[in-house]
Amino acid sequence: MRVPGSDRVVEGSCPADPALAGYVVLDFDGPDAWYEEDEPLHGHPRDPFHRIDVRAGSRHVRVSSGGRLLAESTRPRLVFETLLPARWYLPAEDVTATLVPSDTRTWCAYEGEASHWSAETGDGLVRDAVWSYRDPLPDAAQLRDLLCFSDERVDVAVDGVNRSRPVTPWS
Template identity: 50%
Template structure:
């Protein structure tokens, strides 16, 4: 019997998963090097679909101590229970601290799983990374398409193109990117920005739909990372909040 790989991967989300990496990993706190390791592993905690890094405790180069009750707010909130183990604080200076956990899992004995977002800067070799480490089992493929793409909101056509780009990303729905000249509404930049480890820093846009100001429904990558260079200047909508038609049919249907 055949096995659908996506189903296998999704079923593993209830387990602690890890994969060694050959990259040199460094993390910084308060401008000070806090972690420097060539023996890091990528770790997907229970219930999480994106990885963080774990390193040998010996590769932590700032003071590390067990966390106390007063340190509760130092740890990011998880939608599922955190990894079992002892919570620790890494501190380079007053007010500059990161956090992690010493896992009970025997496969990761001697390692500390780091809370990625609690460090100010990360390097893989000499390149800075953002958001979370890149998943080695994750792909981002950008493809040109001549399919007729239309985006509508409550019957109003917001964009119409035959020069779009489709983004196929592992375990995620297809996204539709459109050239700015084929937008049929006037866009204004908002102050919102997000970071994607694969595509880079996203800028968000507002527009008027009738009398309503719609904010942050559209985004673009003005200076995308290498995986997404083809998306530079193109715009995408949150498909969940608009209607997307491909050659006159709702996207996602046969």
């Protein structure tokens, strides 16, 4: 498929599944950028059936690794995102761990560009254990500068109950 107004070609294929007749699978990495009307999208086009909800909470959140306290808060922001586990975003003042900046940057079509940090635990670094959005997209504006620990890499307890480590693409 030729990109309108360009010499670029984006690869696409038609699925063999008859239930998907009339649909095309696009190479998401092919275009230089994705737009919804005149607004640039980050990472990939948004799924109209996917959403995020940010809610203020007062539950007691304790983050640790190898028994060492990394953060503790009673003022989290919870993020509920379709098909993902709830995430607990904490104010930087509630983080006790020493965080080491990482070169890792990730993009979410719903939240924006995330910066990552590794956490010192006394036993070494937990790589990319924390992320934050310095300039989040409008749907995630309430997350600006809050820190989220990766449940996949550290232990998170909420109201004294240890959460199991989720299995996600980042596990």
